[in-house]
Amino acid sequence: MKERLTGRSGQSLVEIMIGLALIVLGIGSATILVFGGQKILIDRGNAIQARNLAEEGLDAARSIRERDWSELTDGEHGLVFGTSSWAFSSSSDTDGFFTRKIVITTQDENTKKVESKTTWIPDPLRTLNVELVTFLTNWENATPPPDPGDTGSGGTSGDWQNPQTLGSVDLGPGNSATDLDVISSIIYMSAEAAATAKPDFFIIDATNGQNPFIVSSLNTGPSLNAIDATVNYAYVANRQADAELQIIDISNLLNPTLIASYAAPGVSGSSRGETIFYSGDKVYLGLNKVIGPEFHIIDVSNPASPTNLGSYEVNDNINDIYVRDNKAYLATDLGNAGLMVLNVSNPAEITLLGQKYSVDTNAVYVENPAVLLLGPAQDIYIVEASNPSDIITLGTLSIGDVVNDIASRGNLAFIASSNSNREFQVVSIASSTNPTLWSSFNFPQVATGIDYENNLVYVAVRSNDALRIITSPP
Numbered sequence: 065m066k067e068r069l070t071g072r073s074g075q076s077l078v079e080i081m082i083g084l085a086l087i088v089l090g091i092g093s094a095t096i097l098v099f100g101g102q103k104i105l106i107d108r109g110n111a112i113q114a115r116n117l118a119e120e121g122l123d124a125a126r127s128i129r130e131r132d133w134s135e136l137t138d139g140e141h142g143l144v145f146g147t148s149s150w151a152f153s154s155s156s157d158t159d160g161f162f163t164r165k166i167v168i169t170t171q172d173e174n175t176k177k178v179e180s181k182t183t184w185i186p187d188p189l190r191t192l193n194v195e196l197v198t199f200l201t202n203w204e205n206a207t208p209p210p211d212p213g214d215t216g217s218g219g220t221s222g223d224w225q226n227p228q229t230l231g232s233v234d235l236g237p238g239n240s241a242t243d244l245d246v247i248s249s250i251i252y253m254s255a256e257a258a259a260t261a262k263p264d265f266f267i268i269d270a271t272n273g274q275n276p277f278i279v280s281s282l283n284t285g286p287s288l289n290a291i292d293a294t295v296n297y298a299y300v301a302n303r304q305a306d307a308e309l310q311i312i313d314i315s316n317l318l319n320p321t322l323i324a325s326y327a328a329p330g331v332s333g334s335s336r337g338e339t340i341f342y343s344g345d346k347v348y349l350g351l352n353k354v355i356g357p358e359f360h361i362i363d364v365s366n367p368a369s370p371t372n373l374g375s376y377e378v379n380d381n382i383n384d385i386y387v388r389d390n391k392a393y394l395a396t397d398l399g400n401a402g403l404m405v406l407n408v409s410n411p412a413e414i415t416l417l418g419q420k421y422s423v424d425t426n427a428v429y430v431e432n433p434a435v436l437l438l439g440p441a442q443d444i445y446i447v448e449a450s451n452p453s454d455i456i457t458l459g460t461l462s463i464g465d466v467v468n469d470i471a472s473r474g475n476l477a478f479i480a481s482s483n484s485n486r487e488f489q490v491v492s493i494a495s496s497t498n499p500t501l502w503s504s505f506n507f508p509q510v511a512t513g514i515d516y517e518n519n520l521v522y523v524a525v526r527s528n529d530a531l532r533i534i535t536s537p538p
Contacts, residue, residue, distance in 0.1 A: 107186060114162055114182040114194040121166050121180030122198050124150035126494065129176075133202045136176050141166040161185065171434040171450060174202040197458065198496040199435045199448065201475075220474045221519050222536030224490050225502045230273040230520065233531040238262055241530035243469070243513035245293040246522050251276070251531065252298045252314065253524060254288035254513075264288045265300065267317050273520060273533045282320045284310050290513075292342040297367050299347050301337025308337035309349050309360075311367045326370045331356035341385040341392075346373065346411070348392055350382030358382050359394065361411040374411035378404065383426045384469075389433055391417065391452070395425040395440075402440045403428065405452035418452030421445075429470040429477075435496060437477055439467025444479060446496045461491060461499040469524075471516045476502070478521050480511035487511040488523055488534065507532065 124143050127150050128135050135152065142157035143150055143166060156165040167179040178200055183193040235241065238258030245252045251268040263281035265288060270276040288310075290301040298312040298320070307325035314320050328335060331354040339350040345365040351358040357375035359382060364370050384395035390409035396402060402421030406414050427439035434450040435458075442465050448456040465483040472478065475494040481487055486504035488511055493499050513524035523532040 107192075110184060110186065111192070111194065114184060114192070115196075117159060117162055117164050117182045118180040118194045118196045121164055121182075122178060122196055122495070122497070125166060125168075125178045125180070125198075125200065128152065129200045129202075136168055136178075136200065138168050138170055141168065171199065172432065175432045175434055176200045177434070196497060197448070197456075199432075199458070201432060201435075220476050220536065222538050224476055224536045227488075227490060227503055227505065227521075227534050227536055229505070230533040230535045231270065231276045231531075232529060232533065233268055233276050233278060235266060235278075235528050235530045237528055239264070239528055239530065240509070240526045241512060241524035242288060242526070243290045244515055244522055244524045244531070245291050245298070246270075246515045246517045247293055247295065249273070249517070250279075250317065251522060252291055252293040253531065254291040254300055255530065256287040256526075257283070260286060265291075265298070265312060265320065267314065267320060268531060269317075270522070270533060273535070276531065276533060279317050280320055282312065282322065284312070284322055285325075289337055290339045292340050292347075294342060297364075299340055299342050299364065301340040301349065303336040305333075305335045308335055308351060309340070309347060309362060309370065311364065311370065313367070323368045324370055326362065328357075328360050328375075329372050330375060331358075338382055339384050341387050343387050348385050348387050348408075350385050350394065352382075353380045353397070359385075359392070359406070359414070361408060361414070374408075374414055376406060376414040383424075384428050384439075386428050386430045386436075388430045393428045393430060393436060393449075395428040395438070397424045403436070403438055403447070403449075403455065405449060405455075418449070418455055420455040427467050427470045429472055431472055431493075437470045437472055437493070439463075439470055439479075442466060444470070444477065444491060444499060446493060446499055448496075459495070459497040459499050461501065463489060468510065468512050469514045471514045471521065473516045478514050478516060480514040480523055482510045487525070488514075488521075488532070505532075505534065 140155045141152040142154040144153040163183045165181045169177040179197050181195045239255050243254045249271045253266040255264045257264045263283045265282040267279045269279050285304045287303045288300045292299050296315045298314050300310050302310050306327040308328045309326040311324040313323045333354045335354045341348040347362040349360040357377040359376040361373040362370045380398040386393045392406040392408045394404040401419035402425035404419045405417040423441040425440040429437040436447040438445040444461050446459045463481050469480040477491045477493050479489040487507040488505040490502040492502050509527035515522045521534045
C-alpha cells in the first residue's frame, strides 16, 4: 500500500514539474506572441501615418503649383506650413521620427514629376518608407496640341460639378452619330446610316450653342466610324473595304465633296476603318483585325492623292489612336497590349517601344508627353508613359461600362461611355493618383465621341438625337 502511495507521490511530483515547465513555456510563447503582435500593429500604424504624410506632401506640392508654377524647382525639398499656405524649406522635413522629402523632376517645360517620400526607422536593423508619385501640369500654359485648325484653348471655367445642356441636334430617323470634331464652333460629325442611301457625314453650325443646326450632309458609302478634321479637309474612317480612308473637301461648308477614297495596302478580308488621327500632313489609320497590317501611315500632303508611307501589324482591332512627338499611342483589343506605343519617326520602319494591359482598350488621350488617359475595359486609367518600356499606372477610376472616347482640358477629363445611366462623365484629374468623378449626364443612348472647345464639350450620341453641347454654369 505504502509502496503504491509512494509511487503515486513521485508521479505527482513529476507531473507538477512538467506542468510548471509547460506554464513557463506557455507564458514565454504568449509573451512572444503579444510583443510580436504589438510590433505588427505598430508597424501598420506607422505605415498609415507615413502614407498620410506622403499624401499631404503631394497636396502641398499642388497648392504650391496653384500659387506659382515657378516655385516647383527641380531637386529635393522639405515642407513648412506658414500662416495659411505651404512652402518648400530645406531638403527634407520631419514629423516625430518620420522624415519626408519632396523630389521634383522636370518632364517638359509644363510638366513636373513629383515624388513624396516618407522614411522612418522602427529599429536599428530596419528602414521603411512610403513613396507616392504624381505629375503636375502648368494648366495655364500647357494644353494638348490641338488638331490643326482647332481653336479650343485655355483652361475650363465655371462649375463643372453641375454641367448643363446648352443645345442639341437631331440627325433624323435612321442616323446615329459615331464621332465628331469641332473647329471654331463648326462640328464635323460621322454617322451610321440605317440605309446606304442616307447621309453619314454632317456639318453642323454651333456658333450659337443654344441653337445648332445642320448646314449640309454627304453620303460617303456604308457608314463612318471616326473623323478628324482640319480647316479645309475632313479625314474619315469608312466601314467599306477598299475605301477605309476617305477625304472630304469642306472648304465650302454648304457643299462638302468627297475627293479621295483610299484602300489600305497589304490587307485582305472584311477590312474597315475604325479610328483616325491627323497630324502634320499625315493620317494615322487604324483598322479592325485583318489579314495584314492594321496600322497605316498615309501621306495626305496632296489630299486628292493620298499615298502609303508605312504600316504595322498589330494582329487585332485598333480602337483609337493618338500621335505626339513621333510616338503613336494605340488603344487595341490585343490580349497583352491594350495600350501599344510605336515609334513612327520613320514611317517606313515603324518599331514597337512598349505595351501593357491585358484588357480591350477603346480610348487613349495624351495629356502631355509623360501622362496618358486610357480607357481599358470599364475604367479610366491615368498612366505614366515617359518610358514606354516601363508603363506605370498612376490612378484608376471605374466608369461603369465601356469608355468610348476621352477629351481633356485643364484638370478635368470628359468621358463618353456606354454606361446606361452616365453616358457623359466629368472626372477630376487634379490628382493623377486619385481621379474622382465630379458629375455625369444620362443620355438616351451610348455616347460615342467627344471633343472640347472654349469651355464647351461636344458629345456624339448613338441615336438620331445625335449631338449634345454641354457647358458649365458660372
